[in-house]
């Protein structure tokens with residue numbers, strides 16, 4: 364079974380990225396042949412500064428290794444080191460409808476928030492994501508809930524290509540965590556915790572100090588009730604319950620029983636402390652790994668060589684079926 368997922372080297376990674384994606388990447392190493400890619404090309408589709416992009420890449424590579432990615436048990440690489448991703452994106456654009464891309468909610472959100480230029484790359488972002496996935500004949504794509512629409516598009520693109528040019532791609536399926544598929548902003552719990560659209564106090568970063576984490580949880584927005592129980596009118600408490608369940612690996616019902624009669628203040632502090640304990644080993648290991656950029660470069664380069672070897676037959680098949688380039692020599 365092949366697992367693939369990509370993650371952007373933008374900003375610091377938050378608790379949503381960690382629970383919704385990174386811890387599941389680590390688990391995937393024991394479930395199949397796993398490939399994880401830092402998608403630096405995706406990060407160029409919105410306004411950015413080149414030195415910050417490179418620094419963000421090292422930050423993220425160190426963070427993922429600190430969280431438990433093991434380059435001996437997965438293929439860990441940088442997207443731009445494997446030019447087949449960009450080539451396949453171009454080929455797949457011939458089976459992607461303009462109207463489909465116009466319907467992508469992430470494009471609409473990000474285009475709406477753009478200060479000046481809305482890059483064509485932002486519009487075509489989901490096709491590059493489809494190329495990332497399809498290039499490796501991926502079965503499963505572990506992602507957070509916000510990626511459902513992009514995964515559906517990747518499936519449609521694969522099916523359309525197979526129908527038009529002949530069976531070429533595995534049609535992938537997205538996998539979503541049972542708890543923590545959409546961690547919400549602590550200050551605006553009806554909006555997802557996000558790198559670009561969140562509030563500073565409502566976003567918990569993996570590398571935040573314990574003091575900062577506790578402060579953010581203590582000031583988390585709740586509601587006018589008193590009971591630590593899930594409910595339709597309680598987005599703040601629902602989110603905190605979900606975070607604690609994900610961090611402890613337990614059911615929300617168990618937590619409702621445990622915190623029966625406890626006030627919101629006590630509960631918020633308990634969630635903050637659990638998150639501090641949960642992230643502490645990652646943060647400590649991160650400091651060590653981040654200092655060694657040479658090691659990070661070497662790790663990513665070795666991963667890219669393995670990824671290119673896996674990508675070669677798929678890109679050759681796509682080119683041949685589309686009639687692009689010379690006729691492939693007969694074996």
Ligand code: AQP
Nearest residue numbers: 370371379380383384506507544545546556557558559
């Ligand atoms: N709030 C979230 N809860 C659960 N999972 C989440 N993911 C993102 N936000 C949440 C998942 O994290 C993975 C990496 O996402 P990315 O590469 O898009 O990184 P990002 O740009 O840092 O993600 P953000 O924070 O969501 O950014 P913006 O603000 O740009 O929208 C994906 O699997 C994603 O589902």
